[in-house]
Amino acid sequence: MEVSGAIIALKLMKLKFLMVCSLALTMFLTGCGDKNNDSENAEATQPAVEEAEPDPLASLNIPENDVIADDTYSNLQLTDVKKPVYDRYTLWERQAKNLPMQLPEITPYTEGKVAYLTFDDGPDAKNTPAILDILKNYGVPGTFYVVGQMVEANPDVLKRIFDEGHAIGNHSYNHEYNQLYPSTENFLKQLTKTDDIIKSVIGVRPLILRTPGGQWGMWTDDYPPLMKACGYVEHDWNCSVEDATYKRPSAQQMIKYIDQQTNEELNGNAAIILMHSNGGKENTVSALPGIIELLQNKGYTFGVITPMTPQPY
Numbered sequence: 001m002e003v004s005g006a007i008i009a010l011k012l013m014k015l016k017f018l019m020v021c022s023l024a025l026t027m028f029l030t031g032c033g034d035k036n037n038d039s040e041n042a043e044a045t046q047p048a049v050e051e052a053e054p055d056p057l058a059s060l061n062i063p064e065n066d067v068i069a070d071d072t073y074s075n076l077q078l079t080d081v082k083k084p085v086y087d088r089y090t091l092w093e094r095q096a097k098n099l100p101m102q103l104p105e106i107t108p109y110t111e112g113k114v115a116y117l118t119f120d121d122g123p124d125a126k127n128t129p130a131i132l133d134i135l136k137n138y139g140v141p142g143t144f145y146v147v148g149q150m151v152e153a154n155p156d157v158l159k160r161i162f163d164e165g166h167a168i169g170n171h172s173y174n175h176e177y178n179q180l181y182p183s184t185e186n187f188l189k190q191l192t193k194t195d196d197i198i199k200s201v202i203g204v205r206p207l208i209l210r211t212p213g214g215q216w217g218m219w220t221d222d223y224p225p226l227m228k229a230c231g232y233v234e235h236d237w238n239c240s241v242e243d244a245t246y247k248r249p250s251a252q253q254m255i256k257y258i259d260q261q262t263n264e265e266l267n268g269n270a271a272i273i274l275m276h277s278n279g280g281k282e283n284t285v286s287a288l289p290g291i292i293e294l295l296q297n298k299g300y301t302f303g304v305i306t307p308m309t310p311q312p313y
């Protein structure tokens, strides 16, 4: 019927988009930056013709602190490090609307020492909610790099992350290195799939990305230009509680690691701290209050990762 016909049409468009991605990287590099400055789209139709295309954001409860990218990404140079950034469109929706996918140049925010608490590999049903409770207690924002299949399993936890004003980033669909890193095509497929899953839960999608394992050592030279052309901004880290390593540190050791690592001068005044929020990371949950207090005592404020966050190294 009409609805299923529309869904099929959308799926076909998406499939087409993915094929284009895989077949022609060069097309991305030239075509993605091709801006259509004639913005007669969303804003003009919003108030008047509700039936034709109702603004999907109107029905969502977007936290008022959040920044939703405009059509041309012109509103992402911020002065507040606590504002999460999202896009109302997926990549293939941008392509269908002939909107730019590549971000404009954004100056990194380097004023004052900022700590970015990042939590990868969730959301799970236990440790992620516990982390959210702690962040709420301290009034501190965090950034959650989520895995698509974990979002499918725990959509309510993703919604809570969003509703409580934290940032959400893409961390692939299944986190399997042997499926992600043979080719940029596989990688991009997992990113767009995860974008769709995230958007189905919260109504918007992230622009920020953390590649599983970190880009250092995982990415070939092919990855950065593709990510740039598609508007994804990747951030590795420069501090770590080592909770995904063989060391299996105690909570006290984790606090000590962060103390030591933040004694060094960090790129862009940014302490980007790698932690994990999935099963088995109970020590990280236990360490978090101590880490927050340590950083507060050292004069850090807390921010969320956005496209303007400095690179960690």
Ligand SMILES: [Zn+2]
Residues within 6 Å of the ligand: 120, 121, 171, 175, 212, 213
């Ligand atoms: Zn990970």
